[in-house]
Amino acid sequence: MSDEENTLGRRLKRYANVTTTIGGTAARMAGSRMLGIDRDEKLEAADLKAALGNLKGPLMKVAQMLSTVPDLVPANFAAELATLQTQAPPMGWPFVRRRMASELGPDWEKKFRAFEREASAAASLGQVHKAVDKQGRNLACKLQYPDMASAVEADLAQLRILFSLYRRMDRAIDPSEIADEVGERLREELDYRREAAHIALYRIMLKDSTGIHVPEVLPELSTGRLLTMTWISGKPILEFKSRSQADRNRIAETMFRAWWHPFSHYAAIHGDPHLGNYTIRDDLGLNLLDYGCIRTFRPEFVGGVISLYTALLRNDRDMAVHAYETWGFRNLKNELVDALNIWARFIYAPMLDDRVRTVADGIEPSAYGRKEAFQVHQLLKELGPVKPPREFVFMDRAAIGLGAVFLHLQAEMNFHDLFHAEIADFSLAEVKGRQRKAFDAAGVPLPA
Secondary structure, eight states: OOTTOOHHHHHHHHHHHHHHHHHHHHHHHHHHHHTTOOOOHHHHHHHHHHHHHHHOHHHHHHHHHHHTSTTSSOHHHHHHHTTOOOOOOOOOHHHHHHHHHHHHOTTGGGGOSEEOSSOSEEOSSEEEEEEEOTTSOEEEEEEEOTTHHHHHHHHHHHHHHHHHHHHHHOOSBOOHHHHHHHHHHHHHHTOHHHHHHHHHHHHHHTTTOTTEEOOOBOGGGOOSSEEEEEOOOOEEGGGGTTSOHHHHHHHHHHHHHHHHHHHHHHSEEESOOOGGGEEEOTTSOEEEOOOSSEEEOOHHHHHHHHHHHHHHHHTOHHHHHHHHHHHTOOSOOHHHHHHHHHHHHHHHHHHHSOSOBOSSTTOOGGGTTHHHHHHHHHHHHHHOOBOOOHHHHHHHHHHHHHHHHHHHHTOOBOHHHHHHHHHTTOOHHHHHHHHHHHHHHHTOOOOO
């Protein structure tokens, strides 16, 4: 039986494991409420973390996603979920050989000059092996774990249990759109052909951006579950925390351009900007390593982001309302607009402030956005449940992740100038044309 067979049996086993684990946690929490027993959120959060940590796989990755969006889950839950490790035990060599043979054929080893048996990195959905091709180029081979599609579907079916658990505790936010968005992005991460297209897209979008490096895919050594690309060497960002202020600023400025240029010019973002997805070269150039979570938007969404910035700059309430509606928010009462503006002013604060500064003075990376999110959340309890539009989820997550990286680097820059450099020539018509041309060349579908 191949590694991909018996999908139904594996899925049913996964359903049973996930349902028992998450359902048991939910039942204990719900029971405490029904019996009027005082609940300890810290203990409940630790209980949920232990349950997810034992499961590994996609649901753990989802939990990490949720923990990075401030106040999407209660603070105690976020703190516990954030500590979940993405490292999973790697597949052993006999298993890797079978997996590689199923992707490239029984003679797969002859297609490489060398292939390292030990994985260079192992995460929740797959692992990476270093290799060398026949031309002598160093390669990174990203190999998906077996039966991940079934695991994802089983876990996503149970994701709504987590959200219903949250809604029982707090009715400020209706997370139904969030569940759909997270599910769609996670399914996309399993499609390595789509990730290969995303890499091609980023090579197009950043081709004129100096200091930003994107790997090259080798289609002849890639499949839907194996992605082979050139190996780009660098060191973790945190190794540069002790460098000079000028060096740290240079790294942060390059990261700003690597994120904002694709968004402002092509309506695409890197939706997972955590420290492990970047490395820094000796010349301080930036390597972008992972393209599984790329979120694309209609160009009108970009227009809404820029309109909201302009509205905050001019204190134009009507323009702000129009921007939120462009994003997909509905039924915007005055009180809801006030609450959303609190969060918007926090996210846009560095760009609104025309001076050299940190992204958030005196804030630790792990606390970035927490105070403001709590303030908004308290208001939403009275107004809710509010349903955040799907497009908002990864945009918000990416903005928070990027800000946290800037805080790790303790970068001091004029974010106002950097932002204006990216939006200075914004034209909705030009973004539409640019997006259509680049997406077509890379083989990426246009957003609906």
